[in-house]
Amino acid sequence: MINFNGAILKDSTTVFSATNRAFKYGDALFETIKVTNSKINFLEDHYFRLMASMRMLRMEIPMDFTLEFFEKEIINTTNSNNLEAARVRFTVYRNDGGMYTPTTNTCSYLVEASPLNIVIKETYTLDVFKDYFLYSGLLSTIKTTNKITNVLASIYAKENELDNCVLLNEKKHIVESINGNIFVLKDSIIKTPPIEEGCVKGIMRKKIIEMLSKSTDYILKEEAISPFELQKADEVFITNAIVGIQPVTNYKKTTFKTTISKALSLKINSLV
Missing domain, CATH: 3.20.10.10 (D-amino Acid Aminotransferase, subunit A, domain 2)
Structure with missing residues (x-):
């Protein structure tokens, strides 16, 4: 299951059009987040890094995109996948429209969760x-x-x-x-x-x-x-x-x- 703008959908659901700016121009940011025991590791650090990065790219940050909202959307996604330990990718991208110059600075987000599988190699x-x-x-x-x-x-x-x-x-x-x-x-x-x-x-x-x-x-x-x-x-x-x-x-x-x-x-x- 994936989380697309707050809606929990099957991961086979088509959510992007051919005009998606992340696809066409790489106009997107992402955070890779570790969740253990249904707890987000270093939650505030991930949130504030994402907010600072969105400001650098002149993306419009919604008023309700708070720390609590960020946490809730991640946990909703891991719970929907029945995962207490997960690798989460939280991607934010500028909405469709325009060529190099966007027609809007509003954004959408996609949250994905997969089982956490950590291997520390003895020989590297x-x-x-x-x-x-x-x-x-x-x-x-x-x-x-x-x-x-x-x-x-x-x-x-x-x-x-x-x-x-x-x-x-x-x-x-x-x-x-x-x-x-x-x-x-x-x-x-x-x-x-x-x-x-x-x-x-x-x-x-x-x-x-x-x-x-x-x-x-x-x-x-x-x-x-x-x-x-x-x-x-x-x-x-x-x-x-x-x-x-x-x-x-x-x-x-x-x-x-x-x-x-x-x-x-x-x-x-x-x-x-």
């Missing part, structure tokens, strides 16, 4: 995707449906039997992985690319930064990272709202430890 291989770049700047930091670079990198990873790829920006700095933010640990310093490099403002990224900022064991730095730094790292890990922390074990000929990554994972899991 990573390499750099060099065919195309992401671009630094604010638009790259929001979760739009313009994800063709991620799609191509995913195909590359599959063809080369990799678990994930590092995406670079036009400066050839590390931005993120295909499906999450990236952290690099060397000695007691943990580095992650700053927002200015073009990485998505990940919810899990935010939580880990908040946690590490209070730690006396590590020094957190948000600064540009070269791909060459990966080969010298002690540990590397990837973060997203569904998996939490996925330690990386192999990059090219380098093998990483996972001790700190796993310890941080236990701490972050205690927050929800």
Whole structure:
């Protein structure tokens, strides 16, 4: 079952026309949300990120699109699918009309829920995707449906039997992985690319930064990272709202430890 503008429908129901702007222009945003025990993890963070992103794209936010409304629509969708634990995608798109210039800034939304299936791999291989770049700047930091670079990198990873790829920006700095933010640990310093490099403002990224900022064991730095730094790292890990922390074990000929990554994972899991 899906939730289309508040109506619970069969997932086989046609809800889009050929003039849909998400389809034609990628004029849409989405949040990927983890629900456990019928509770939305980091609810406020997801809601306020979506609201900020809608404002950036000059979408008209309805007066009733409150935090409580957002929560209710998600839980209605998971309940309709008989799911207490779910992976939820909440997509907002500008309504039909116009070409590049829209005729309206009003929006519709679609909520989908699927069973939560989390697998933390013990062996996890990573390499750099060099065919195309992401671009630094604010638009790259929001979760739009313009994800063709991620799609191509995913195909590359599959063809080369990799678990994930590092995406670079036009400066050839590390931005993120295909499906999450990236952290690099060397000695007691943990580095992650700053927002200015073009990485998505990940919810899990935010939580880990908040946690590490209070730690006396590590020094957190948000600064540009070269791909060459990966080969010298002690540990590397990837973060997203569904998996939490996925330690990386192999990059090219380098093998990483996972001790700190796993310890941080236990701490972050205690927050929800």
